[in-house]
Amino acid sequence: xxxxAIFGALTIxxxxxxxxxxxxxxxxxxxxxxxxxxxxxLVGFAAPDANGxxxxxxxxxxxAVAAAVLGDGDAVEFVPTTGKTRFTALASxxxxxxxxxxxxxxxxxxxxxxxxxGVNYYDGQGFMVPKxxxxxSAKDLDGATxxxxxxxxxxxxxxxxxxxxxxxxxxxxxETNAEAQQQYLAGAxxxxxxxxxxxxxxxxxxxxxxxxxxxxxxxxxxxxxxxVRHGDxxxxxxxxWTLYALIAAEELGVTSANVAxxxxxxxxxxxxxxxxxEGTLGEMMGVDADWAAKAIAVGGNYGEIFAKNIGEExxxxxxxxxxxxxxxxxxxxxxxxx
Amino acid sequence: MSDTHAESIxxxxxxxxxxxxxxxxxxxxxxxxxxxxxxxxxxxxxTLVALYVxxxxxxxxxxxLLNGVWNASSLSECREILAGETGGCFAVLVDRWQQxxxxxxxxxxxxxxxxxxxxxxxxxxxxxxxxxxxxKMLAFTAVFPFLAYWLIWGGPVLVPVVALxxxxxxxLAYARLVTQSFAGGFFGGxxxxxxxxxxxxxxxxxxxGPSSLLRAVPSRDxxxxxxxxxxxxxxxxxxxxxGIALALGRQSSMxxxxxxxxxxxxxxxxxxxxxxxxxxxxxxAYFFPPDSNVDLFLRVVIMITMFSSAYIAEVIRGGLAxxxxxxxxxxxxxxxxxxxxxxxxILPQALKIxxxxxxxxxxxxxxxxxxxxxxxxxxxxxxxxxPILASTDWNGVYWELLGFAALLFxxxxxxxxxYSQWLERRLATDHR
Numbered sequence: 001x002x003x004x005a006i007f008g009a010l011t012i013x014x015x016x017x018x019x020x021x022x023x024x025x026x027x028x029x030x031x032x033x034x035x036x037x038x039x040x041x042l043v044g045f046a047a048p049d050a051n052g053x054x055x056x057x058x059x060x061x062x063x064a065v066a067a068a069v070l071g072d073g074d075a076v077e078f079v080p081t082t083g084k085t086r087f088t089a090l091a092s093x094x095x096x097x098x099x100x101x102x103x104x105x106x107x108x109x110x111x112x113x114x115x116x117x118g119v120n121y122y123d124g125q126g127f128m129v130p131k132x133x134x135x136x137s138a139k140d141l142d143g144a145t146x147x148x149x150x151x152x153x154x155x156x157x158x159x160x161x162x163x164x165x166x167x168x169x170x171x172x173x174x175e176t177n178a179e180a181q182q183q184y185l186a187g188a189x190x191x192x193x194x195x196x197x198x199x200x201x202x203x204x205x206x207x208x209x210x211x212x213x214x215x216x217x218x219x220x221x222x223x224x225x226x227x228v229r230h231g232d233x234x235x236x237x238x239x240x241w242t243l244y245a246l247i248a249a250e251e252l253g254v255t256s257a258n259v260a261x262x263x264x265x266x267x268x269x270x271x272x273x274x275x276x277x278e279g280t281l282g283e284m285m286g287v288d289a290d291w292a293a294k295a296i297a298v299g300g301n302y303g304e305i306f307a308k309n310i311g312e313e314x315x316x317x318x319x320x321x322x323x324x325x326x327x328x329x330x331x332x333x334x335x336x337x338x
Numbered sequence: 339m340s341d342t343h344a345e346s347i348x349x350x351x352x353x354x355x356x357x358x359x360x361x362x363x364x365x366x367x368x369x370x371x372x373x374x375x376x377x378x379x380x381x382x383x384x385t386l387v388a389l390y391v392x393x394x395x396x397x398x399x400x401x402x403l404l405n406g407v408w409n410a411s412s413l414s415e416c417r418e419i420l421a422g423e424t425g426g427c428f429a430v431l432v433d434r435w436q437q438x439x440x441x442x443x444x445x446x447x448x449x450x451x452x453x454x455x456x457x458x459x460x461x462x463x464x465x466x467x468x469x470x471x472x473x474k475m476l477a478f479t480a481v482f483p484f485l486a487y488w489l490i491w492g493g494p495v496l497v498p499v500v501a502l503x504x505x506x507x508x509x510l511a512y513a514r515l516v517t518q519s520f521a522g523g524f525f526g527g528x529x530x531x532x533x534x535x536x537x538x539x540x541x542x543x544x545x546x547g548p549s550s551l552l553r554a555v556p557s558r559d560x561x562x563x564x565x566x567x568x569x570x571x572x573x574x575x576x577x578x579x580x581g582i583a584l585a586l587g588r589q590s591s592m593x594x595x596x597x598x599x600x601x602x603x604x605x606x607x608x609x610x611x612x613x614x615x616x617x618x619x620x621x622x623a624y625f626f627p628p629d630s631n632v633d634l635f636l637r638v639v640i641m642i643t644m645f646s647s648a649y650i651a652e653v654i655r656g657g658l659a660x661x662x663x664x665x666x667x668x669x670x671x672x673x674x675x676x677x678x679x680x681x682x683x684i685l686p687q688a689l690k691i692x693x694x695x696x697x698x699x700x701x702x703x704x705x706x707x708x709x710x711x712x713x714x715x716x717x718x719x720x721x722x723x724x725p726i727l728a729s730t731d732w733n734g735v736y737w738e739l740l741g742f743a744a745l746l747f748x749x750x751x752x753x754x755x756x757y758s759q760w761l762e763r764r765l766a767t768d769h770r
Contacts, residue, residue: 040714041728048725050433052442080714080724088620178727178736205734207417315414315730 024096024228024235025286028069033077036062037095040080043201044310044318045101054078057309058099061120061226061243064295065097068242069287073298087112090229097239099226101197103153113230117240120225120302122322122331124218125154126196128203131211133190138217142167147180147189149173154194157220177202195222197310197318204315238285244334245292248274249301251325251334256300259293274337281337302332402426406738412731430735431742434726438742441561441716442725448492448553452564455489458482459571467757490560490568492552496545500538504531520677557635561716563746568635569717570704570750573642577703578696580643581650582689586680588655599651606648612709614641619713638710646703653695657688690765697758701751718743 028034038046038058046056054062054076063073079095090098091113101123102108104116127138135141138161148155150173162169172189174180181202184192192199196218203209226243228236249255252271254262263275272278276289283289299305303325310318324330362368376382405425409432410416416427431438440449462482465475484498508531516523560568587599606614618637626632661684669679689696711720722739726732 039724039728040716040720041724041726043728043730043733047728047730048437048442049729050437050731051446052437080716082712082714084616084712085620085714088624092620092624181734182736201733204730205413 024232025069025238028096028235032070033075034062034066034069034097035077035079035095036065037079037081037086037089037098037100038062039100040082042101043204044197044314044316046078046099055309057121057305058101058226060299060305060309061099061246062097063298064246065239065242067298068245068291068295069238071288071294073294087114090114090227093229096235097226097228101224102227104223104225104227108227114227115230115236116225116227117236118225118243119223119331120243121197121223123195123197123222123224124322125157125193125220125222126199126218127215128184128192128199128212129190129215131213135215138215138219139165139167141169141191143169144190145170145172145188147172147174147183147192149177149180149194150175153220158193161217161219181205197316200310200318201316204317234286238287241285242292242295245274245295245337246302246305247325247332247334248337249292249296250303250332251327254296254301256297256304259296263290263293270337402737408432413734426738427735428738430726430732430738434721434732437562437721437726438718438739439562440564441559441721443559443561443716444555444564445553445559448555451489451492451552455486456564456567458485458489488552490564491555491557493554494542494545495551496538496542500535500542504534504538507531507534557633560635562721563718565710565715565717566704566707566747567750569639569642569707569710572639573646573707574700574703576639576643577647577650580647581654581696582685584647584651585654585658588651589658602644603648603651606644607652611642611645611706612712614645615709615713617641619715634715638713638715642703642707646699649699650696653699654688654692656695657690657692658684660691661687693758693762693765697754701754704751704754705747718746 036059038054038056041047042056042058044057046054046058048054059078062076062078066076067073079089081089081095081098081100086098086100086102087108089095098114099120101121102116103123104119108114109116127141129135129141141162146158146169148158148171155171158169158171169191172183174183177194177198180192180194183189185206192202194202196214199214203212203214206212226239228239248270249259252268252274254271254275259275262271263277266272269278273281275293276282276291280289282291285291288294299308306318306320306323307313310316312319320328320330322331324332326333359365360369363372375385401424403426405420405423406428407416407419407425408428410419410427410429411433413427413430416429420427436446436449440452444452459482461475462479465471465473465479481502484502487501488495488498508527511530512523512527514523515526584599584603587595588603590596590599615638618641619634622632622637665683665687666679669683674682708717708719710717711723714720714724716724722743726739727735
């Protein structure tokens with residue numbers, strides 16, 4: 001910010017000639033900061049606290065990547081993006097990685113030219129009903145009025161679900177989540193449907209959360225994960241394996257508490273390879289040998305991050321469910337570090 | 339004389355009676371109430387209905403307002419304190435007031451800087467708004483934009499100084515050349531200013547070290563109501579001169595100037611503001627290389643200024659059209675040239691007619707600055723919709739936050755509207 005805005009405008013033409021052609025990893029190292037796209041605010045996933053420090057489940061991924069590359073979990077410039085600006089921000093190079101609970105779909109991956117480098121949260125569309133309704137399964141919802149956000153995939157999923165099960169419903173179209181909360185609480189609809197994590201977060205804000213239940217059915221697949229631009233595979237590898245390192249750390253029992261010493265004290269060769277006390281994994285990727293150890297030290301392993309931001313101890317209170325380790329019957333699974 | 343009628347008349351009043359008070363029904367609150375509230379059965383009915391409505395509204399709002407909780411750390415704590423009673427959770431305002439006013443990234447130990455700039459703004463605006471004040475105060479008004487820039491953004495003090503010097507040099511060149519021709523003065527002034535800025539830019543880069551008196555704060559860290567206010571003030575004050583130029587351009591007899599103005603105005607008026615904002619935030623990033631960081635604040639200011647100057651141009655054109663043709667002819671017959679005629683005769687009258695329209699646009703523009711929240715700038719509404727409602731502590735607090743935002747906007751917009759009414763009364767020296 002040395003130059004004023006005026007000088008900036010005057011010198012655009014001069015700068016336009018010198019667009020950088022180096023890889024993103026080198027850019028990030030040279031800049032000393034990771035530009036990470038997040039939401040403008042979603043409970044539990046990304047929001048600044050009272051002191052302006054970003055916190056949340058998606059934010060933790062950004063911090064881990066920054067720690068792996070730059071050695072400092074705070075060397076992140078968080079760029080808030082809306083649902084409309086997120087993809088252009090990534091495509092134009094304004095951000096290096098987008099961690100904004102974005103659903104991995106075919107067209108985003110192929111047509112928009114992004115690479116989803118993994119899944120950090122398996123979401124799905126669910127239903128919330130008042131306990132007083134006495135319903136225990138979505139299949140009992142014959143004839144119910146359903147609050148649904150218009151123009152979303154959830155609307156189509158809902159129609160499919162009710163048609164497959166041959167039951168009827170009456171949609172109450174609403175625009176935003178805030179409006180949905182009000183409508184649902186005012187009794188304008190019997191059921192509110194959206195992503196299960198969103199339902200849990202919404203329910204957590206009610207005066208009496210205990211009066212409302214989430215039905216067990218999940219009627220769609222919403223794998224959420226961080227993504228990078230097509231065509232820079234070295235950078236994609238760094239982000240992907242940082243996420244896998246967090247996941248593998250939970251599986252191997254590496255936590256933020258023991259990460260400092262377990263690398264030398266353990267006999268498990270995979271932990272040694274992961275934490276860089278053995279082998280040359282970091283060097284292969286172009287980062288420090290202890291990159292994974294730094295990433296884990298910032299916010300802990302995947303399980304710790306989950307528990308701290310959206311787990312059952314928090315007001316949001318999400319169970320691990322599909323997001324448990326594969327050893328516990330979930331889908332969270334990291335390829336071997338070898 | 340009194341003896342004369344002593345027999346025939348039993349009593350003669352010799353003094354005037356002291357004035358009695360009017361009957362109870364004909365004075366004070368009774369009279370007022372009878373005449374205004376219960377004049378006819380229909381009026382009486384309406385009064386009763388109105389009283390009932392007021393009662394219903396107040397009985398809903400007052401307990402919420404008076405029973406509000408001001409000290410709590412989260413919504414759930416608020417609810418525990420209230421224990422089921424009605425009451426607002428105003429603790430969110432206490433907890434997050436800095437974020438609502440300054441955004442969540444402005445360094446908290448530097449809050450005095452925008453606050454000082456805000457106070458100085460009134461000093462700078464006063465001589466422009468109230469022309470009874472001494473004209474010498476205008477000197478401060480001229481310096482204020484550069485001072486405010488330095489206070490809010492910080493960084494090397496040379497930057498605003500160079501910008502100010504450039505303006506002064508440009509003005510001197512203009513004053514020198516304008517005696518020969520207006521166009522020469524205009525373009526000469528701009529060229530002189532540009533040269534000064536470019537040279538000054540190198541000097542700033544060369545001289546200033548990493549340390550500076552005031553810590554630099556990037557535009558991205560601005561937010562809250564401060565952002566709305568800055569956008570509103572900058573864009574309104576920039577768009578009035580541009581609007582005047584466009585309105586005159588549209589009336590010009592020179593085809594090029596006329597058509598450029600017409601196309602600009604009609605194009606901008608045909609596009610929604612939100613589209614322009616998306617262009618500013620999203621599309622421009624494609625046109626420039628990733629490293630060239632044309633400030634987002636500047637991009638937004640340009641777009642909003644373009645938008646509102648097109649509207650103001652049309653309002654002023656209405657004022658120009660309302661002037662009798664005789665005014666133009668009178669100016670010509672006095673031998674004034676175009677610039678003099680406009681400055682001395684036409685514009686003072688046309689602008690006076692346009693005041694309500696300009697104020698209308700200004701108020702609308704000020705509220706439109708909240709639209710920047712859709713391009714992920716954290717203005718007041720963006721702060722509420724994004725970070726504050728998305729925090730685990732305060733998710734679910736709607737009325738208190740949005741009511742606070744409405745209050746802040748109402749204060750400013752009502753102030754603008756009151757000022758414009760004062761101005762109209764003050765200027766009403768004509769035959770109307």
